[in-house]
Amino acid sequence: MTPEASTGSAQAASAHGASTLTETEARPASRSSATTWLLALLPLVLLGALITWIVKSGPAETVRGAGYPPIEKLSFQRVTLGADGITADVLNDGPDPSTIAQVVVDDAFWAFTADRGTTLSHLGRTRLKIPYPWVHGETHVVRLVTATGLTFDHTIAVAVATPMPSSATFWTFALIGLYVGVIPVAIGLLWFPLMGRLGRRGLDFVLALTIGLLLFLLVDAAAESIESSAMVPGSFQGVLLAVFAAAGAFLGLEAFGQWLRDRRSAARQAGGTGWVLAFLIAVGIGLHNFGEGLAIGAAFALGEAALGSLLIVGFTLHNTTEGLAIVAPLARDYRDGARPPIGTLVTLGLIGGVPTIAGAWLGGFVYSPIWSVVFLALGVGAIAQVTTQILGQVAGERPILRYLGTGPVLAGLTVGFAVMYVTGMLIG
Amino acid sequence: MNWSLSRRSWLQAAGLGSVIGTVGAVRGLAGQSADPHDTHVLGHGGHALGTVGNIDTSLFNPDTYLRSFNFSHLPDEQRVRYYKESPRPDGSLLREYEIFAVDREIEIAPGVKFPAWTYNGEVPGPTIRATEGDLVRVHFVNQGSHPHTIHFHGWHHPAMDGSLAEHQVLPGRDFTYEFTAEPFGLHLYHCHAVPLKRHIHKGLYGTFIVDPKGAHLRQGSGGQAGDVDEFVMMMNAFDTNFDNENEVYAVNTVAHYHMHHPIRVTVGKPVRIFLVNITEFDLINSFHLHGMFFDVFRTGTSKTTSEVTDTLTLCQGERAILETTFRYPGDFMFHAHQSEFAELGWMGLFRAVEAGRDT
Numbered sequence: 001m002t003p004e005a006s007t008g009s010a011q012a013a014s015a016h017g018a019s020t021l022t023e024t025e026a027r028p029a030s031r032s033s034a035t036t037w038l039l040a041l042l043p044l045v046l047l048g049a050l051i052t053w054i055v056k057s058g059p060a061e062t063v064r065g066a067g068y069p070p071i072e073k074l075s076f077q078r079v080t081l082g083a084d085g086i087t088a089d090v091l092n093d094g095p096d097p098s099t100i101a102q103v104v105v106d107d108a109f110w111a112f113t114a115d116r117g118t119t120l121s122h123l124g125r126t127r128l129k130i131p132y133p134w135v136h137g138e139t140h141v142v143r144l145v146t147a148t149g150l151t152f153d154h155t156i157a158v159a160v161a162t163p164m165p166s167s168a169t170f171w172t173f174a175l176i177g178l179y180v181g182v183i184p185v186a187i188g189l190l191w192f193p194l195m196g197r198l199g200r201r202g203l204d205f206v207l208a209l210t211i212g213l214l215l216f217l218l219v220d221a222a223a224e225s226i227e228s229s230a231m232v233p234g235s236f237q238g239v240l241l242a243v244f245a246a247a248g249a250f251l252g253l254e255a256f257g258q259w260l261r262d263r264r265s266a267a268r269q270a271g272g273t274g275w276v277l278a279f280l281i282a283v284g285i286g287l288h289n290f291g292e293g294l295a296i297g298a299a300f301a302l303g304e305a306a307l308g309s310l311l312i313v314g315f316t317l318h319n320t321t322e323g324l325a326i327v328a329p330l331a332r333d334y335r336d337g338a339r340p341p342i343g344t345l346v347t348l349g350l351i352g353g354v355p356t357i358a359g360a361w362l363g364g365f366v367y368s369p370i371w372s373v374v375f376l377a378l379g380v381g382a383i384a385q386v387t388t389q390i391l392g393q394v395a396g397e398r399p400i401l402r403y404l405g406t407g408p409v410l411a412g413l414t415v416g417f418a419v420m421y422v423t424g425m426l427i428g
Numbered sequence: 429m430n431w432s433l434s435r436r437s438w439l440q441a442a443g444l445g446s447v448i449g450t451v452g453a454v455r456g457l458a459g460q461s462a463d464p465h466d467t468h469v470l471g472h473g474g475h476a477l478g479t480v481g482n483i484d485t486s487l488f489n490p491d492t493y494l495r496s497f498n499f500s501h502l503p504d505e506q507r508v509r510y511y512k513e514s515p516r517p518d519g520s521l522l523r524e525y526e527i528f529a530v531d532r533e534i535e536i537a538p539g540v541k542f543p544a545w546t547y548n549g550e551v552p553g554p555t556i557r558a559t560e561g562d563l564v565r566v567h568f569v570n571q572g573s574h575p576h577t578i579h580f581h582g583w584h585h586p587a588m589d590g591s592l593a594e595h596q597v598l599p600g601r602d603f604t605y606e607f608t609a610e611p612f613g614l615h616l617y618h619c620h621a622v623p624l625k626r627h628i629h630k631g632l633y634g635t636f637i638v639d640p641k642g643a644h645l646r647q648g649s650g651g652q653a654g655d656v657d658e659f660v661m662m663m664n665a666f667d668t669n670f671d672n673e674n675e676v677y678a679v680n681t682v683a684h685y686h687m688h689h690p691i692r693v694t695v696g697k698p699v700r701i702f703l704v705n706i707t708e709f710d711l712i713n714s715f716h717l718h719g720m721f722f723d724v725f726r727t728g729t730s731k732t733t734s735e736v737t738d739t740l741t742l743c744q745g746e747r748a749i750l751e752t753t754f755r756y757p758g759d760f761m762f763h764a765h766q767s768e769f770a771e772l773g774w775m776g777l778f779r780a781v782e783a784g785r786d787t
Contacts, residue, residue, distance in 0.1 A: 069543075085476075101539030102479055102683075104675075108771030109537070109684060111476040118539075131476045147539050149668025151675060 069148055070096035075233040076154040077125070078367055079142065080162035085131040088142055088154065092120035093233035099147040105132045106140055123235060134159045165365050173297055173360040180296060180315040181289045181356025186349045188323015192340075195331030201408045203331055207394050208409040210325040212416020214281075214387045218380060220424070221288055222246070224295070225376035231369040241370070242377035249287065249381025253280055257389065275344070277329040277389055282351040284386040285322045288379030289352065291372070292319075293359020298367040317423040319353075321416075326352055329390060477771060479684045481538030488534060488550055490685045494659045497557040497637070498523070510548070520561045523609075527553070529572040529597075529619070529632065536666050536676050537683040537773060544631035545572055545619070551681050552662040552706070553634030556617065558609035560641050569602040576627065577603075579620035580636055581745075583610045591620040612640035614728035614747045616662075616704050629667055629674075629708035635660050635747075637702060640731065656698045659691065663705045663713045663742070663764070663774065674709055676773050677764065683773025690779035695757050697783065701750040702728075705742035713774075714741040715750070716765040722752035739765050754780035 073094035080087045086105065092098050099119040103112040116126040134140055140156040163169040195206060225246075229238025260276045292315065326348050330340060362371060395403035403409060485491075492501045499511045512524045527547050534544045534551055547553030558564050570576050575598050577590035584607035589595060597603045619632035637660075664681060665674035676683045693699055701722075707713045716739040723733035724740055728749040740748060754760070763775035 099539065101481075102537050104772070107768050108477055109479045109773060111478065111480055145537070145540055145668065145675060147541055149536075149540055149542055149666070149675065151669045 070094070070098065072096060072098040072146055072148065072150050073234070074098055074100070074120070074144055074146070074152040076142070076152070077369075079154055079156060081134055081156070081159055082162060082164070085129065086134060086140070086142060086156075088128045088130065090120070090126055090128060090144065091233055092122060092124045093235050095122055097121045097124075100126070100128070100144050101147045102145040103128060103130055104143040104145060104151075105130060136160065163364050169364070170361070173364050174357050176296060177293050177354075177357030177360040180319060180360075181293060182349070182353035184316050184319035185285070185289075185323040185326070185353040188320045188325070189327050189345050189349050191324050192327040192330065192345065195327060198331070203328075204394065204406070205408040205412040205415075206324070206328050206331070207390060208404075208412025209416035209419075210328045210412075211387060211390055212413040212418075213321050213325050213420055214383050214390075214416075215413075216417050216420035216424070217285075217288060218383045218387065220420075221291065221376050221380045221383065225291075225373055225380060228369055228372045228376060232373055236370055238370075238373050242373050242380075245374045245377035246381035246384070249378040250385045251381075253283065253382050253385040256280070256283070257385075274329045274331075275340070277386075277393060278326055278348055279351070280389060281329065281386045282326050282348040284379070284382030285326065285352040286355040287375070287382045289319070289322075290355035290359040291376040291379045293356035293361075294363035294367075294372050294375055295359075296356075297360035297363025297365070298372065321419055321423070322352060323349065329393065478687055478775075479537045479773065482688070483535045483538050483682055483685070488681065490680045490682050491689060491691075493550070493552070493555075493680050494661070494691065497555050497658075497660075498525075499554055510554070516563065518561075520563065521559065522563045522565065523556075523558050525554075525556060525564070525566045526569075527566055527578065528569040529576040531572050534631065534681065536668070536678070536681055540668065540676065540683075542631075542666050542668055542676075545574070545576070545627065546631050547578075547634055551631035551633075552660075552664065553617070553632070555635045555637065555660050555702075557637040557639065559639045560610055560612040562609045564605075564607055564609050566605040567602065568597060568605060570597045570599050572599055574599065574627075575621045576619045576632060577621050578605060578617050580605065580607065580617045581615035582607065582636065582638065584608075589620075596621050609638045611729055612638045614638075614702050614704065614725075614749050616706065616745070616747060618706065625672075625708055628706065629665070633662070633664070633706045635662060635702055635704050637728075656700050657693055658700045658702065660702045661704070661715075663703070663707055663715070665707045665710065665713075665769070665774075667709060672709055674707070674772070677707070677769040678773045679776065684775055686776025690759060690777035693754055693778050693780050694783050695754050695780050698751060698753050702747070703740070703742070703750055704747040705744055707744055710744075710766075710769070712741050712743050712766075713769065714739060714765045716740075716763055717750075717752070717778075718761040719756070720752055720754065720760065722750040725749040725751070741765075754778070756780065757782050 071094050073092070075091045075093040077089035077091050079089070090100065097119055100114065101118070103110050110130055110132050112128050112130045114126045114128050116124075118126065120126055130142070132140075134156070136159060138159055140159055142154045142156070144152045146152075163173070195203065198206065225242045226239060229242050232238035232241070257276055257280050260279065264276065296315065327345070359375065391400055391403075404413070495501075498513075499507045502510070510526045513521045514524075516522050530546055530549055532544055532546045532549050533541045534546065536542045544551050556564070556566075566578060566580075568578050575596040577595050577597055579590040580588070584605075587595075588605050588607050590603075590605065595603075615636040615638060617634050617636045619627040621627045661679040662681075663677075663679055665677045666681075667673060668675040678685065701715075703715055705713045718738075721736050721738050724735040724737060725731075726734050726746075726748045728747070733751075740750070742748065757780050760778040760780060761775065762778060763770040
């Protein structure tokens with residue numbers, strides 16, 4: 001037993017365990033353990049008492065006065081259109097209970113049913129079925145009138161039948177995911193043989209180009225994620241959700257990368273760093289593409305499918321560059337005509353591209369803005385982690401800023417960003 | 429509108445939607461029918477239109493209001509608290525009313541409560557009906573939370589106008605309005621405290637009828653004097669979320685009430701409708717009756733019809749007496765001919781039955 005431990009805190013004493021303590025020393029240790037519990041719980045007990053007092057005395061009610069109307073906030077979740085009319089999932093995002101008294105569609109009172117009743121407590125949900133003869137391609141406004149006469153509107157921008165899960169729609173979404181995610185990434189991978197022929201400056205250029213691409217995606221996805229978070233009911237605190245999902249993805253990928261490196265070095269495999277980096281980039285891009293697939297599927301589900309084909313073309317061009325990003329780090333490991341196993345390339349392509357399909361399914365069939373925020377943010381964290389990894393690797397011993405200031409790198413960064421910017425214009 | 433693709437939404441704005449549409453991905457998606465119009469024609473069509481549920485008629489019954497004049501719906505012992513009539517030497521009557529303003533939550537559509545300001549707890553307020561030349565005395569008590577007045581349309585001394593700042597009756601105070609009922613016709617009363625818009629649309633209004641001396645019945649529809657079905661219909665509306673636009677329209681407050689509870693009338697028996705427009709915020713309102721025509725007596729101040737029509741348009745504060753007789757048994761729809769108002773609650777049914785039949 002060290003002298004520090006005997007003079008240390010109660011936690012330290014108890015943490016050292018009974019094996020080295022004599023019986024006389026153990027007694028104060030157990031007493032101090034009870035003290036620890038007391039110290040931990042006392043503030044909680046006081047907090048409970050305070051909350052009870054606040055609820056009972058109601059200081060807010062004293063200020064507001066009697067008869068103050070409840071604070072109501074109803075939030076539309078998923079709204080779908082089908083042969084039997086409009087179905088709307090509604091969430092009470094306000095602190096007080098709220099009752100949906102009537103439903104108005106396009107300025108007309110309309111019949112409706114609610115599967116879980118019309119009175120919703122805080123975060124309570126119900127599904128409204130409104131047998132309204134909506135018109136293909138036109139705009140409709142669904143309005144909820146609460147018992148207190150407040151109104152909450154939802155606009156269906158372009159009414160199209162919501163795709164229902166069937167083998168046909170499943171396949172169509174898979175096809176869209178294939179066009180947008182898998183094939184472009186695979187095409188991008190085909191640049192790999194080119195990499196082997198490049199000199200150091202050429203490789204610097206390509207890696208910098210990759211960084212440019214990733215930085216673009218980073219900013220783009222971050223902006224979309226924050227933007228989407230505005231659509232999330234306030235109770236779910238969309239921005240915090242986004243930031244923590246991003247941070248979680250960043251750290252998660254960091255740990256995952258370390259684990260991969262350890263495993264590979266344990267197995268004494270050659271060319272570890274490049275492969276791990278490529279793998280991490282593929283995972284990051286896969287996460288990002290999942291978010292993208294979600295957006296595309298949701299666009300169809302939300303009646304924004306008029307944006308359809310050009311949007312798909314835009315994403316396809318956009319994502320071809322992602323394949324390049326994945327293989328660029330591998331090029332260092334396979335100089336002079338050496339080639340990685342084809343299986344490795346295929347795996348990387350699938351990791352990067354296939355999540356788009358899953359995203360399109362999720363977005364198209366069970367869309368909710370919360371998913372959108374979370375997955376876009378996961379993509380942000382993943383891309384940020386990957387970008388720092390590449391930067392660290394390519395800069396080597398040099399300070400990163402000095403590396404970024406060299407000619408080929410500057411050119412690569414600019415070209416990478418420009419490519420994304422121009423293909424991004426196709427998307428809008 | 430566009431949560432996720434806002435960065436891309438300029439495509440729509442730029443009118444590229446049609447170009448995109450031709451590419452065919454939308455149609456190809458999901459194996460939907462090429463013509464979705466065919467796939468979602470609903471079984472019940474228009475029957476799904478309308479409010480859902482029922483109101484609590486123990487607080488306000490539109491059927492009762494429709495045919496109640498000078499508190500005639502109350503039993504005599506209760507009625508004397510609000511209305512007394514006594515003969516005067518010249519053969520006319522002194523009519524005395526007890527009207528009070530009170531804040532009250534009313535139900536304007538099933539389940540939708542509106543924090544109203546009311547006369548005697550009801551919107552519209554009680555219908556006041558006198559004969560030309562009667563002396564009308566209204567004792568007004570303000571039990572509400574804001575200053576109010578009663579401003580009657582009709583001939584009266586400026587001191588009885590209930591419109592200027594000095595006419596305001598403060599909460600807890602009272603005032604007695606007194607005037608001779610003239611001219612004969614269909615008038616109205618409403619609060620004239622400011623802001624006027626809010627005091628009116630919150631519910632402080634009612635109908636004031638002055639009958640001509642002698643025969644009630646005007647020219648036009650025929651039928652026997654004294655044997656007329658009379659209804660008061662105030663076209664009103666409510667701004668439930670206080671954005672200066674109406675969310676709910678009706679005759680006599682309750683949206684679509686008479687769609688579910690048709691007004692019973694008798695084939696061959698003359699009908700007289702006292703129609704008043706008190707709708708706030710919208711410039712005009714209108715009345716349209718299906719399957720028949722009616723004689724119009726604008727402001728009710730002439731015994732000669734000015735117009736025979738099936739659709740009548742009135743500005744806020746305008747009113748007209750309508751007379752007609754149902755020829756056929758069955759249901760006859762009536763509603764604002766602004767479809768928007770009709771679908772937001774201003775729509776009802778007359779159910780005409782043969783004389784001598786109860787069902």
